[in-house]
């Protein structure tokens with residue numbers, strides 16, 4: 001089985017480094033990014049990313065702007081927002097804009113891993129429905145019935 005591919009986006013470099021190591025130990029393949037701009041460039045090159053863990057408060061493109069751009073370009077990828085106490089409202093706005101869920105910082109690693117698992121399940125179910133629709137269309141177009 002291939003490892004879930006997860007992008008971790010946060011402007012705090014030590015946080016990204018530490019979390020990447022911890023998540024890697026738990027069986028996830030991690031792609032780190034330190035800004036919204038970097039995240040978008042990475043996503044253009046790495047089509048296999050399943051889930052994105054996204055900090056709300058970042059200089060330059062903030063979490064909401066990044067989320068909107070991700071959802072516009074890659075609507076099937078699931079996004080989990082990371083927020084501090086001061087920005088819970090922003091996380092709620094994120095969910096209205098299509099984020100899968102949010103977690104409060106500092107977040108417990110087990111909670112984060114299980115949230116990633118839930119997001120992955122949702123994405124896989126969605127992907128397989130699309131795959132089924134493609135097959136149905138193919139079968140219909142060939143006139144089997």
Ligand SMILES: [Mg+2]
Pocket residue numbers: 010011012055056057058
């Ligand atoms: Mg931040």
